[in-house]
Amino acid sequence: MKLGVFTTLLSNLSLEESLKYFTSLGIEMVEIGVGGYPGNAHADPEVLLNDEKAFEEFTALIKKYNVQISALSCHSNPVHPNKEEAAAADKVIRNAILLAEKLGLHQINTFSGCPGDHEGAKYPNWVTCPWPNDFLDILEYQWNEVLIPYWKNLVAFAKEHGVNKIALEMHPGFCVYNTDTLLRLREAVGPEIGANFDPSHLIWQGMEPVAVIRALGDAIFHVHAKDTRIDKYNTARTGVLDTKPYSDEINRSWIFRSVGYGNDELYWKDIISNLRLVGYDYALSIEHEDSLMSQNEGLSKAVGTLKNCLITEDTGAMWWV
Numbered sequence: 001m002k003l004g005v006f007t008t009l010l011s012n013l014s015l016e017e018s019l020k021y022f023t024s025l026g027i028e029m030v031e032i033g034v035g036g037y038p039g040n041a042h043a044d045p046e047v048l049l050n051d052e053k054a055f056e057e058f059t060a061l062i063k064k065y066n067v068q069i070s071a072l073s074c075h076s077n078p079v080h081p082n083k084e085e086a087a088a089a090d091k092v093i094r095n096a097i098l099l100a101e102k103l104g105l106h107q108i109n110t111f112s113g114c115p116g117d118h119e120g121a122k123y124p125n126w127v128t129c130p131w132p133n134d135f136l137d138i139l140e141y142q143w144n145e146v147l148i149p150y151w152k153n154l155v156a157f158a159k160e161h162g163v164n165k166i167a168l169e170m171h172p173g174f175c176v177y178n179t180d181t182l183l184r185l186r187e188a189v190g191p192e193i194g195a196n197f198d199p200s201h202l203i204w205q206g207m208e209p210v211a212v213i214r215a216l217g218d219a220i221f222h223v224h225a226k227d228t229r230i231d232k233y234n235t236a237r238t239g240v241l242d243t244k245p246y247s248d249e250i251n252r253s254w255i256f257r258s259v260g261y262g263n264d265e266l267y268w269k270d271i272i273s274n275l276r277l278v279g280y281d282y283a284l285s286i287e288h289e290d291s292l293m294s295q296n297e298g299l300s301k302a303v304g305t306l307k308n309c310l311i312t313e314d315t316g317a318m319w320w321v
Contacts, residue, residue: 001272001275001276001280001281001282001283001284001310001311001312002028002029002068002070002282002283002284002312003026003027003028003029003283003284003286003303003306003307003310004027004028004029004030004031004070004225004283004284004285004286005022005027005029005030005031005285005286005288005299006031006033006038006073006224006285006286006287006288007022007030007031007032007033007042008033008038008039008041008042008073009286009287009288009295009299010022010295011033011039011041011042012041014042015042015043015058015061016061016065018042019061019062019064019065019067020065022065022067023065023066023067025299025300025303026303026307027067027286027303028067028068029067029068029069029070029283029285030062030067030068030069030070031069031070031071031072031073031109031222031283031285032069032071032072032073033072033073033074034072034073034074034092034095034096034099035074035076035092035095035096036073036074036075036076036089036092036093036110037075037076038073038074038075043058043072043099045092045095045096045098045099046095048099048102049095049098049099049102055102059103069103069105070222070282070283070285071105071107071108071109071167071196071222071283071285072096072099072100072103072105072108072109073096073108073109073110074092074093074095074096074108074109074110075109075110075111075169076088076089076092076093076110076111076113077089077111077113077114077124077174078090078093078110078113078150078154079112079113079114079115079146079147079150079175080113080114080115080116080124081115081116081120081121081122081123081124082122082123086113089113090154093108093110093154094154094157096108096110097157097158097161097163098161100161100162100163101161101162101163105163106162106163106164106165107163107164107165107166107167107221107222108158108163108165108166108167109167109168109169109196109222110166110167110168110169110196111168111169111171111174111176112147112151112168112174112175112176112181112185113147113150113174113175114126114142114173114174114175115141115142115146115147115175117138117141117142118138118141124173125138125142126172126173126174126175126177127139127142128241142175143175143184143188147175147185148185148188148189151166151185151188151189151193152188152189152190154166155189155190155192155193158192159192163192164192165192165194165221165222166192166193166194166221167194167195167196167221167222168182168185168193168194168195168196169195169196169198169201169224170182170195170196170197170198170201170202171198171201172201172205177201177205178202178205178207178212179207179212179215179216182194182195182216182219183215183216183219186219191219193219194216194218194219194220194221195216195219195220195221195222196221196222196223196224197209197212197213197216197220197222197223197224197275198223198224198226198287199224199226199227199228199271200224200226200227200228200256200262200287200289201228203227203228203230203254203262203263204228204230204240204253204254205240206240209271210270210271210274213271213274213275213277213278213280214274214277214278216278217278217279218278218279220275220278220280221282222282222283222285223275223280223282223283223284223285224285224286224287225259225284225285225286225287225302225306226256226259226286226287226288226289227256227257227258227259227260227261227262227263227290228254228255228256228257228262229254229255229257229261229262229263230253230254230262231252231253231254231255234251234252234253235253235254238253239253240253240254242254246291247291249291249292255290255291255292256289256290256291257290257292258288258290258293258298258299258301258302258305259286259301259302259305259306260301260302260304260305261290261292261293261301265305265308265309268305268306268309269309272284272309272310272311273311276311284306284310286299286302286303286306288302
């Protein structure tokens with residue numbers, strides 16, 4: 001496995017400034033935002049697909065700093081009930097696929113999206129319980145009339161352009177948010193659908209990351225290294241479905257933390273060991289969204305923790321047998 005980072009952390013800096021800083025910490029892989037929620041500060045497909053000089057400058061920087069691009073990320077909601085928003089998100093994802101093809105990459109990271117509750121809806125409707133039965137009717141519409149048809153079409157486009165891994169981040173608020181929903185969409189659409197495995201979104205839902213790793217197996221295409229700390233007192237009072245602002249840390253039921261500040265090294269060593277058990281040997285891409293730490297401190301602390309936890313060498317033969 002290799003130490004990586006989601007470069008949107010330093011969207012305020014140029015790509016070269018960011019790469020210089022990241023590599024000084026020992027980072028080997030970069031996940032680059034190309035639109036949607038992550039923005040495209042370091043790689044704008046509209047430019048790189050149409051301006052050969054800009055494309056050559058971009059690839060030269062990647063080569064200069066000797067890093068590998070783990071994925072292009074374009075998290076968005078391509079099935080948004082607002083047709084203009086859906087179309088914009090779909091364009092972002094398709095441009096990411098075209099740029100991946102041009103770069104010789106085979107995967108992108110994004111969200112599944114979430115439709116509304118009917119054709120004329122205005123906002124997404126994330127269903128979290130089966131009763132009253134209205135909610136099951138909404139799920140039937142969302143999955144069978146919108147989500148599955150969209151992703152079948154998108155996967156066909158991706159395959160035409162050499163992208164055979166679409167890593168969906170399991171994130172509350174979207175139709176794919178846990179193990180069962182990821183596997184449901186994968187079964188309906190094909191093996192090109194997999195997971196951008198981010199423990200932070202699983203922890204606060206009450207899931208055990210190792211159990212999810214074992215259930216997903218080779219459906220794990222990419223991994224985010226991000227932690228979550230549960231506040232047991234606030235959770236005991238209000239539960240984990242918390243809509244307070246992320247900035248209201250002391251009153252929230254949970255907050256995102258840098259790796260090692262939500263759970264200890266043993267917890268992360270167990271995650272990494274189980275990733276190896278299911279055959280994952282790719283990026284651990286740090287996504288720093290810890291509001292209690294600066295850009296530098298949050299990233300450097302995460303790097304320090306992961307360097308102690310990462311397994312980087314092949315096992316070789318069992319010399320003791």
